[in-house]
Amino acid sequence: MKILVTGGAGFIGSAVIRHIIQNTEHQVLNVDKLTYAGNLESLISVADSQRYQFSQTDICDRAALEHLFQTFKPDAVMHLAAESHVDRSISGPFAFIETNIIGTYQLLEAARNYWLNLPKELKNKFRFHHISTDEVYGDLEGTADLFTETTSYSPSSPYSASKASSDHLVRAWHRTYGLPVVVTNCSNNYGPYHFPEKLIPLMILNALQGKPLPIYGNGQQIRDWLFVEDHARALYKVVTEGAVGETYNIGGHNEKANIEVVHAICTLLEELAPNKPEGVQQYKELITYVTDRPGHDVRYAIDASKIKKELGWEPAESFESGLRKTVEWYLSNQEWVEHIQSGEYLSWLEKQYQG
Numbered sequence: 001m002k003i004l005v006t007g008g009a010g011f012i013g014s015a016v017i018r019h020i021i022q023n024t025e026h027q028v029l030n031v032d033k034l035t036y037a038g039n040l041e042s043l044i045s046v047a048d049s050q051r052y053q054f055s056q057t058d059i060c061d062r063a064a065l066e067h068l069f070q071t072f073k074p075d076a077v078m079h080l081a082a083e084s085h086v087d088r089s090i091s092g093p094f095a096f097i098e099t100n101i102i103g104t105y106q107l108l109e110a111a112r113n114y115w116l117n118l119p120k121e122l123k124n125k126f127r128f129h130h131i132s133t134d135e136v137y138g139d140l141e142g143t144a145d146l147f148t149e150t151t152s153y154s155p156s157s158p159y160s161a162s163k164a165s166s167d168h169l170v171r172a173w174h175r176t177y178g179l180p181v182v183v184t185n186c187s188n189n190y191g192p193y194h195f196p197e198k199l200i201p202l203m204i205l206n207a208l209q210g211k212p213l214p215i216y217g218n219g220q221q222i223r224d225w226l227f228v229e230d231h232a233r234a235l236y237k238v239v240t241e242g243a244v245g246e247t248y249n250i251g252g253h254n255e256k257a258n259i260e261v262v263h264a265i266c267t268l269l270e271e272l273a274p275n276k277p278e279g280v281q282q283y284k285e286l287i288t289y290v291t292d293r294p295g296h297d298v299r300y301a302i303d304a305s306k307i308k309k310e311l312g313w314e315p316a317e318s319f320e321s322g323l324r325k326t327v328e329w330y331l332s333n334q335e336w337v338e339h340i341q342s343g344e345y346l347s348w349l350e351k352q353y354q355g
């Protein structure tokens with residue numbers, strides 16, 4: 001297969017590309033604009049493969065997308081490119097409207113034009129896989145409910161509203177034009193190569209530097225955590241075996257309050273990084289509570305029984321094993337972290353692609 005992956009330089013997209021190149025014979029074209037969140041250093045382990053190509057392209061650029069479809073001739077699209085950070089969506093929503101809504105529209109149209117002209121056999125096999133989030137379902141505060149594939153949408157933040165819009169567009173392109181789509185909605189991911197603005201890497205890296213560990217509100221917001229490599233395996237299963245027009249929820253069965261997550265990180269660091277920064281007796285003493293994020297959802301939790309029953313996928317990592325792997329990864333990949341923190345990953349890119 002030839003798979004066009006958008007957002008492949010991001011956290012989950014890079015895990016998907018590493019998974020495909022390392023475990024299959026497929027070819028991948030990574031289409032990524034390289035915003036602040038895109039980092040080609042996350043793909044060093046596969047960058048030399050003959051089956052991997054990269055194009056620095058904005059998914060809002062329709063002409064560039066049309067050209068990539070015509071030259072690469074994909075059998076499937078895995079669409080991960082997005083603005084993805086809730087806090088950034090609150091301070092600057094426009095980029096979210098542009099990439100998540102307009103960009104998805106441009107990609108759908110480029111895919112549809114290409115798909116319409118495919119010979120019948122290839123046309124039937126073509127897949128457009130849209131990767132989305134459980135945040136589109138809104139909040140489960142005070143209930144024991146789980147999000148299922150039929151839960152109605154009730155997004156709270158500009159980020160989740162823009163993702164909800166893109167989900168609706170993708171389903172409409174299936175219903176109206178017959179484009180063969182599959183949609184996945186996944187819970188919070190964590191693991192190696194996560195950009196240090198998100199909760200888990202932020203806490204690990206701040207603790208190692210003796211900086212405060214800022215917790216929103218009372219820290220009781222519950223998220224269902226999934227190890228990123230489990231997500232990558234699930235996405236590959238869906239794009240290759242999922243039924244056209246279907247939605248699959250993906251989750252880790254790991255509901256944890258944010259404060260529990262931070263305590264678990266501190267405990268692991270006591271064991272794995274016992275030489276603490278000067279003046280720090282215990283990592284936990286760095287925890288500080290800060291004003292809650294506006295519109296902060298209290299609880300998300302996924303019912304992932306459909307993908308287990310229909311496609312035989314379930315997570316391989318427990319929260320404990322996945323978090324240990326994550327902390328160990330950050331401890332032994334200081335160079336990746338330093339390049340992000342110093343902004344050097346941007347100049348690395350320039351050097352790498354000079355000429």
Ligand code: NAD
Nearest residue numbers: 007009010011012033034035037038058059081082188189
């Ligand atoms: P990320 O922010 O780490 O990566 C996003 C990537 O998209 C970056 O490489 C960026 O350069 C690229 N990009 C942004 N705008 C672009 C544009 N206009 N054109 C081309 N490329 C562009 O995000 P992530 O955490 O890897 O998430 C990937 C997808 O999975 C997103 O669609 C997100 O909504 C979804 N998702 C994320 C999570 C999570 O916990 N991180 C959970 C469920 C679903």
